[in-house]
Amino acid sequence: MKAVDILNRYNLKRTSCREGIIDVITAANQALSENEIREQLVGNYDRTTFYRSFKTLEEYKIIHKIIVDNQLVKYALDNTVTQKDEHAHFYCNECNTVKCMNDVPVQKYQLPDGYSDVETEVLIKGICSNCKNQKNN
Amino acid sequence: MKAVDILNRYNLKRTSCREGIIDVITAANQALSENEIREQLVGNYDRTTFYRSFKTLEEYKIIHKIIVDNQLVKYALDNTVTQKDEHAHFYCNECNTVKCMNDVPVQKYQLPDGYSDVETEVLIKGICSNCKNQKNN
DNA sequence: GTTTTAATTGCAACAATGATGCAAATGTAA
């Protein structure tokens, strides 16, 4: 889906900053940090504008944050946009990339009596296939 | 285990700030935020000291952070100290508390070819038994 | 195409937080 369509769907104004952020995230096959997105973005935006664009896109659940070790922040398109189910995230300890594992659904957890779950976040850390290959060569 | 013993085990100096932080976290039956810990702490410590104590305790894996929605930060004793297995965390959307679900082990996820996992973090969001009870009354 | 209106931008400014250098204070072991 094109950035314009996504923005329209939520009645958000089509500004170049928002459109750019969505385009960059869509094009990437991994979650990107704020800086990685800024670098790939055409045009230079004020810090505040950039920050507010993210905030808006998050509020409307177009993108979502993934945090690793409470430091590294990466962004990816949200399920509501990609139409996929709740999925696990994978963080590679080698190359520090984050990927949405669309084929790895979040499992159901059996909670103690009285607890009810609404949503579950799963972050798997390890070595990605890319880095594994490089090690074997 | 007493705070002193924990510090000794890692050859960390027994300072009142470190000891206090560990004591407060140990006494609580839920994960606490930095402010919650500071409030319960006897004595007043400089912002930097407090911050550095946390950093040290985290480095030595005595405590660990749990982040919810990338905003709320809570701390709990680490597995290496409590001797428990990798467990899920539960965040209550009502009372905003975080608990270590020691009885809810992290499940194994089947990753795509080439990926290997080292560690998995699970955060389950929902309603805790306390809040559920209050609603039913 | 022009006008109108509401949302967005860029800027200034501030708060909160993470981080470091350094002298004074403290914990630990000799």
Place this chain on the structure above:
DNA sequence: TTACATTTGCATCATTGTTGCAATTAAAAC
């Protein structure tokens, strides 16, 4: 009690999240 290494508190700075406001821009109405 002394000696040494670590930690503390303070000053200071960088980064990041946030808001108010006037200027600008997007979208809708004409």
